[in-house]
Amino acid sequence: ACSELLVQNGRVVGAAALHTPSGEPVALFAKSTIVAAGGAGSLYYPHTDCMPSVIGDSYGLALQAGAELVDMEQVQYLPFGITHPSALLGAPCGEPVVAGPFGRLLNRRGEVVLENIMPMTRAQVARAIVEEIGRGGATEHGGLLLDLRPNLESPAAEFFVGALRKAGGPILSVVRKAYGRKAADLEEPWDVLPSAHYNMGGIKTDEWCRSSLGALYACGQAQGGVMGGNRLGSTSLTEIFVFGKRAGRTAAREARSREYAEETRARESLEKLDALPGSRGTHRPIHLKRALQRLMWERVGPLRAAAGLENALAEIETLEEQAQDLQISEIRRCNAEVADAVELPHMLAAARAIAVSALERTESRGAHVR
Numbered sequence: 001a002c003s004e005l006l007v008q009n010g011r012v013v014g015a016a017a018l019h020t021p022s023g024e025p026v027a028l029f030a031k032s033t034i035v036a037a038g039g040a041g042s043l044y045y046p047h048t049d050c051m052p053s054v055i056g057d058s059y060g061l062a063l064q065a066g067a068e069l070v071d072m073e074q075v076q077y078l079p080f081g082i083t084h085p086s087a088l089l090g091a092p093c094g095e096p097v098v099a100g101p102f103g104r105l106l107n108r109r110g111e112v113v114l115e116n117i118m119p120m121t122r123a124q125v126a127r128a129i130v131e132e133i134g135r136g137g138a139t140e141h142g143g144l145l146l147d148l149r150p151n152l153e154s155p156a157a158e159f160f161v162g163a164l165r166k167a168g169g170p171i172l173s174v175v176r177k178a179y180g181r182k183a184a185d186l187e188e189p190w191d192v193l194p195s196a197h198y199n200m201g202g203i204k205t206d207e208w209c210r211s212s213l214g215a216l217y218a219c220g221q222a223q224g225g226v227m228g229g230n231r232l233g234s235t236s237l238t239e240i241f242v243f244g245k246r247a248g249r250t251a252a253r254e255a256r257s258r259e260y261a262e263e264t265r266a267r268e269s270l271e272k273l274d275a276l277p278g279s280r281g282t283h284r285p286i287h288l289k290r291a292l293q294r295l296m297w298e299r300v301g302p303l304r305a306a307a308g309l310e311n312a313l314a315e316i317e318t319l320e321e322q323a324q325d326l327q328i329s330e331i332r333r334c335n336a337e338v339a340d341a342v343e344l345p346h347m348l349a350a351a352r353a354i355a356v357s358a359l360e361r362t363e364s365r366g367a368h369v370r
Helices: 057-064 122-134 149-153 157-165 171-180 235-255 265-274 285-299 308-323 337-361
Strands: 001-010 011-019 022-029 034-035 076-083 104-106 112-113 144-147 190-199 201-206 217-218
Touching: 001 022, 001 057, 001 265, 011 034, 011 265, 011 337, 022 265, 034 057, 034 235, 057 201, 057 217, 057 337, 076 122, 076 171, 104 122, 112 122, 122 144, 122 190, 149 157, 149 190, 171 190, 201 217, 217 235, 285 308, 285 337, 308 337
Parallel strands: 034 217
Antiparallel strands: 001 011, 011 022, 076 190, 104 112, 104 144, 144 190
16 A cells, blocks of 8 residues: 655655555655556445545545646546445446447336437436436436336347347346346346446646656556546557556656665655554544545535535545544554555545546536536
8 A cells, every 4th residue: 555655856756655464664766656556436435346446546646746637527437337235336237338229217207217328428328317316216226227128129129139148248247146137138127326437537647658747657547638528438448558558668768867765765654654553543544435435426426516516625624634533453464444544645635636626617528517
């Protein structure tokens, strides 16, 4: 778990981190540093298909060091995620194309909310879902119903149904686990809700992955500006090869002209990490993380309003204050509370960046919907 980037004379010279298995703080010195720690989907847990470690540390680390971020309001949501059981909440069950030519979204009363879904973008469909939920149309599980049965009833959809059954194994497997065989056979509607998936924003770089801070580079979801306001499905798989290669080559080439920093530069950072176990404060780190995640989903989620964003920023400020007063067990080896305490400042910084950017952009654009 990386706690901070080490900066000396305007350039990044390495990082301070916690070796979680042993509980030992470590300093990693480098002539070039690449941030490739992914996006921030788990800021919206449990409404995400991302792993728990995808918490925005790319952005928190960069901000703390003094680097610029860009497009942070642009958060992409897959429109169709599982709503229940709770163990599968957020698991992805499809893109707009999964609706097929005749699929439709229904509210709890069976009324049609959206048709002709297949050619729409993720953001458009996610917006339609959350707007109808806001109007009181949610099912008992909090989502809408994706009804694919009309595809079974029309010969014009025969090719789509065959293709989905042949190539949609992972999606149908999740649906079968959550909703049963009939749903996986498209014979019963799926209860769906948007799920946080991808961050188009991130660390601002030039075309060779250099950030605004010396000796710091970024690629993958850590890097912002590559995808613009919205990402087409699977393009990030190309992006990570193109910009991963560029970041690595640029960082390696430019490292030749640099020297390592003095080890004393990391002393204060390591002392802070060493002092975390046994902290006698008031707030458990995991409780603050969960409060932040609920706040982000409710106020900075797929559909945003000025009042909600302002409220979110006020709540984030409160959480930032509480994060200075943590209660952590004394165990050193494999202490999840210490890892949570290291992650929490990054999550708060990333959340603030998203909320501030979302408040500043008053129009709907890309994946950002006001």
